[in-house]
Amino acid sequence: MNLKEIFGPEGLISKSLPAYEYRPQQFRMAEAVVKAIDNKKHLIVEAGTGVGKSFSYLVPAIGYAVANSERVIVSTKTINLQEQLLKRDIPFLKQVLPLSFKAALVKGRSNYLCLRRWERELKSKEEGLFDNVGEARDLQMIADWLQETTDGSLSDLEKLPSNRIWNKVCSEHDNCLGKGCSYRDNCFFQKARKKIYEAHLLIVNHHLFFSNLALKKVQADFLPLCKCVVLDEAHQIESVAGDYLGIEISNYRIKHFLDSLSTRERKKGLLIYLRAGDALKYVDRARSQAALFFKDILKSMRNIDSPIKRIRKPDFFSNCLDGPLREIYSSLKELKSRAKTKEDELEISAWMRRCLDLADGLNAFLGQTLKDHVYWIEREGKGFKRVVLKSSPVNISVELRENLFTQVPTIIMTSATLVTNNSFQYFKDRVGLENPLELKAGSPFNYEKQVRLFITKKMSEPQEVEKYREEAIEKIKHYLKLTEGRAFVLFTSYKLMNEVHQALQPFLKEQGINSFRQGAGIPRNIMLERFREDVNSVLFGTDSFWTGVDVQGEALSNVIITKLPFDVPDHPLNEARIENIRKKGGDPFLEYSLPEAIIKLKQGFGRLIRNKEDKGIIAILDSRLLTRSYGRLFLNSLPPCRVIVD
Incomplete structure (x- = not known):
């Protein structure tokens, strides 16, 4: 062409x-x-x-x-x-x-319903293995959807079923009968695969x-x-690659695995379905050991402020779960040898693999056997109840x-x-x-005409936390008045964002400006839609609003960047990367921290101008752009525009 x-x-x-x-x-x-x-x-x-x-x-x-x-x-x-x-x-x-x-959209295999596994679950329901109203409702919802779907994937469902139900009926490599499956001609996964190869x-x-x-x-x-x-x-x-080249095992994942074999009440689960009563004691033992294991982990984090704790040496806890998981694996292996159908054999094989993955993952994490990885524990979610063991390659x-x-x-x-x-x-x-x-x-945009970049010179540096916060609040008021709202205010920490947002409420009310704050319980996409519709509003956001957000027109005429976006150096992955550079005789600031911050600043800057008609201001409330030698590197990485030292 x-x-x-x-x-x-x-x-x-x-x-x-x-x-x-x-x-x-x-x-x-x-x-x-x-x-x-x-x-x-x-x-x-x-x-x-x-x-x-x-x-x-x-x-x-x-x-x-x-x-x-x-x-x-x-x-x-x-x-x-x-x-x-x-x-x-x-x-x-x-x-x-x-x-x-x-062209074809490629989705992961587990996004597709497996008709054979679906029929199996219906049989479980008929045998009274579902006493949960929510699960029965999910099954009925899927049954209704099956009458009209041609795609057979999760994205085609108006409302998502629970993970517990979907994991029982989705397509999986380990328990696929392949050419021997009686549902093969109607298999959603195989239809999607055919489209991909065409x-x-x-x-x-x-x-x-x-x-x-x-x-x-x-x-x-x-x-x-x-x-x-x-x-x-x-x-x-x-x-993204780092996420998939490491380990991630949570207390929720272990609970889901054990509950899928048998619930605590012994009313549901694979072992109940297979009438494998002898194996239930191993699940109970694993459940009690898991509770002790994660209780000890939480106890070790009690005296630290951060929800993240780096694990520097192997075997910081004894692996009390290894024995019970190996017992479960052996009992599943025995069940497989006595399976009456090919379907049961494949289903058991899939759970054997999951069991082995958990056992091997725990051993690798606790023994720190993955070369050049950093290891840490993280508490996540509401009330920090989700405890996750994580590792990631340093490089x-x-x-x-x-x-x-x-x-x-x-x-x-x-x-x-x-x-x-x-x-x-x-x-x-x-x-x-x-x-x-x-x-x-x-870029085809004329940033010289479309953007005015304000840099504040007479401000305390962010290290002077109290003074900086009070001065930043006054500066934000000043810049919001210039554009009558219509702004993103971007932060590098939730703490500062919440404090500033709270302090600005009387001012915003006085100016008749509505505000949206990340973390206030509104989904990100809905918050953005409301921001676009309410032209004079202000959105306060952290990490996820620095990139991948597109608001065109006058609704976004002002981007206020509160600090140069240096990563927190004490996150285990950042800390390990810095140590790695230092070990090789390099300069961690110039070789890692500074380039990462420059890229993120460019992303924040890029929120403002989305088409040739857009225009507005960007204000950076960090005097280090002018007072530190590296400030010039930040400015040189931004598109050329009018700079006003304020």
Whole structure:
């Protein structure tokens, strides 16, 4: 395909999209993608908001896939971008491009209902193994939905059933009968798989992509081996990949596992269904040992302020769960040998694997057997009742290099925030990328005309907590008056956000400005929708509002950034990365803390201007931009705009 005939001022896109304007940045990016695919090279592209980067990678990817009868994976972090690709960009390109192609959304296998397991659960219900009204209601809801669904996946359900019920009826690799299943012709998973093998474009999310990578099978069930992969929102890949290359075991996961075998009252569960009374004592023993195990963990955290505790040495607790879990495994193995049907045999096998995964995971965590990992305990959720044992690789670069970059000929990585200090070096080092093609595509927006950046000089530094907070409150009042609300106020901690939000209530009421605060019980998407509708309102947010939020028009005319977004150095993962750099003789601040903060500041800055008509102000309430030598590095990484020292 000739790119000029598609992207040019008189091209196919321009003729079909009335508001379309030729953007040289978009064209340059498309050329770079073609070059990378043709030369079997990896490519990194930083493309600012407004470039239209999805067309820049979709058009070459489609051309390559159709011409070579190949598939291209496009992976994104957010649902919003997935929906944009599937509901807007791809349908448009199907109308415009002079070739026929197919695209498919890839979901994890457990998103699909298994008809065989579903029938099994109905049988359990008929035998009186469901005395819970909620579970019976969930089963009826699924039964009604089955009369009309063609997709058979969770996203097709208006209301989600409980995890307990869905885990009993979803499709799983371990207990699939394959060709021997009587439901195979109507299997939702197999229908979805068929669409995938017929498609040219496979749209996935980073979590599914990297969970398959962690299993070292990029060609797994839903991700056939591809010669070209696009990773959009690529600034997220280190954190997502790290999640899947480590350990995560919670008290809730162990409880769910044991309850699925047999509830405490011995009324429901796999062992009850199989009438395996002899094995119940092992479940009871594991349950009592789990209670003691997590009680000891909570006791060890009683005298620390943080909900997170790093575990520096192995065997900090004795593994009292290993014995009971091994006993459960042995009893399941015995049950399997006596299984009367192939279905029972597969179901038992699946629970044997889960049991072994738990036992091995606990041993790996407590013994700290994973090389170059950091280990910690975290309390989460309401009342901090969820206790999680976590580990993560300190550096994922080797894993990604060996299992991704050397396995797939072309990987296109793009985001609006990959460059620090005018270089991709930090990103390349973090993900293990060597000698890729590089492009800084820039942005079509005129930031000089659209943005005024206010930097406060006469303010206490954030380390002077009390003085800084009081001065920040007054500055926020000042900047909110300039735009009559219509603002995001972005924080790096919940504590400061809550204190400032509370202190500003009389002022906001006096000004007639409504406010929304993250963590106030309103779902993020609903909060954003209300913010858009209430044009003069103010939204107070922390981490998740710095990125992936798109509010166009006058509703967002002001972004107030309270502090330079340096990560908290005492989180175990940050702490371990800093130690690792120091051990090698490097400078942790320049090599890790500063680049991470620069990327996050760019993300916060990027919330304001979302199209060519947007305009407004950004205020950064941190004098270190002017008083510290590294301040210049932050400013140099932002788009050129009018700077006002206030």
